[in-house]
Amino acid sequence: MDRRALKFPFTLDSAPDWMCPTCGKAPLRIRKDSFVKEERSFSRDHSHEAWEPEWIEYVYSCMLVCSNDQCKEVVASTGTGSVDWDVEEDENGIPQQVYDDHFRPKFFQPHLRIFQVPEGCPESVSKPLEDSFALFFSAPHAASNNVRIAIEALLTELKIRRFVSSNGKRRFISLHQRIALLPSKYAHLKDLILAIKWLGNAGSHDGGTEVSLDDVMDSYELTEHILQEVYAPKLEKLHKLAKKVNKKKGPAK
Ligand SMILES: [Zn+2]
Structure with a gap:
């Protein structure tokens, strides 16, 4: 970036x-x-004397x-x-x-x-990111808010529940609590997602801190890394390649 x-x-x-x-x-x-x-x-x-x-x-x-x-x-x-x-x-x-x-x-x-969304990323996540890119230069706070929407959608894609039912009533779970529910497989991403939550919070509350282009770019960099880890993990690909090579005891192809 x-x-x-x-x-x-x-x-x-x-x-x-x-x-x-x-x-x-x-x-x-x-x-x-x-x-x-x-x-x-x-x-x-331009006629003012101090112009x-x-x-x-x-x-x-x-x-x-x-x-x-x-x-x-x-x-x-x-x-x-x-x-x-x-x-x-x-x-x-x-x-x-x-x-x-x-x-x-x-x-x-x-x-x-503004960054490359991995091919395997579902539309529910990529669409709010596209909306965010479209708003980036004109309305950074709205761009930031859309990153948060993408992150909520990502958690849903990762099968993290959105609400709990008690006494027949549905109660939505906060983003903070949803992040805590991530399985151990994604434990290394929790801090990164949490940081996006804080950056997005500044963008979504009236009277909050004004969101700068740098703040939005911070959340883009975090999101880019998270999506790479979830949808295009390099390490996993390398492990698959190594497995193939080791099985053949030579080049994989
Ligand atoms: Zn071109």
């Missing part, structure tokens, strides 16, 4: 390598002829194209922009203040796949 590419604003000349969501093999490139920016209505009046370029606020839209010639997927993006300054040396080595436009993406359509 390239946190810098996902987190920081970009300039038109130094857009990050957002990975193509369709082939997953090559970065998207902004088609510069499609890039349009306009100042917001409140930002257009500074930092007061400018843009909206932008553009098309991106996958740089893999076999794919050439197109992705649309919109977002916001502002003007920020940096210090650069001129030809005489004298530091100069230079202004540049910086943009923050809010949407990509189709949305970026």
